[in-house]
Amino acid sequence: MLQKHSKQREAILAELSARKDHPTADDIYTVLRKSHPNISLGTVYRNLSALADSGKILRLHNGKGSDRFDADISQHCHFKCTVCGCVSDFSADAGSVLPPLDRECFEGRIDGYSLMFYGVCEKCLQK
């Protein structure tokens, strides 16, 4: 995986890094088709998966609906609006939300976590 450079992967990572809205593979595909008319949706999926597997980006499992991706690989929390479906960073950093776990109470090995808040975003509340 990721043994040779490719213009497509470079463009995918650049696009993801440039935005903060946690786009889906299809979101990125739609944008990149303007600059790369022949790019394939499969290429976008393949590269996003490879980048996530190698730890260069983060994959956000998003319940029902497509996975979303995040170029910010620091452990942080997300918020999903149950009305419009948008996913945003949760302003509080992970450390302040999640205190150190008491590892004594669990026998396995914890490598990480996914913390997603659900609710209604400011925009949808105003409507």
Place this chain on the structure above:
Amino acid sequence: MLQKHSKQREAILAELSARKDHPTADDIYTVLRKSHPNISLGTVYRNLSALADSGKILRLHNGKGSDRFDADISQHCHFKCTVCGCVSDFSADAGSVLPPLDRECFEGRIDGYSLMFYGVCEKCLQK
């Protein structure tokens, strides 16, 4: 939704309530076919979804792979083993893991959260 009683829904809820392993829709379908040979997979999906929508059970989005369901509707955390894929309750209760949020720092409305830990379970560590 859920306007009339049905034997199938009763059996689905009973089966889910009787176990603690967070089964998938297909897991439940496989078991129930023994006692209800004509039950349809669609019926299991439809009822689990309806029960989750009405708040009687919990749906656990499980990244890649099928959704899982939980008859314990209290807010609690889960642990997923990245080796065998099992999903178990996390022994620490939610309150001790997640402190009260500072609501001042967020403009929207938070209705709940989903907290899933990832790692390797005790059994898989021993192998």
Place this chain on the structure above:
DNA sequence: ATAATATTAGTAACGATTATCGTTATTATT
């Protein structure tokens, strides 16, 4: 340049879930 092969575009296939549709079961009404 040449060779080796990772990556691509295009498309088919896949798994999980939902929708459709004619039939059956449940509930309310007579």
Place this chain on the structure above:
DNA sequence: AATAATAACGATAATCGTTACTAATATTAT
């Protein structure tokens, strides 16, 4: 208890997000 209204069913087709396949292309090493 029979009848009517309709929710829920079983069977299956359709959908959606994603992955797998294949021949062609691009990248890297020789």
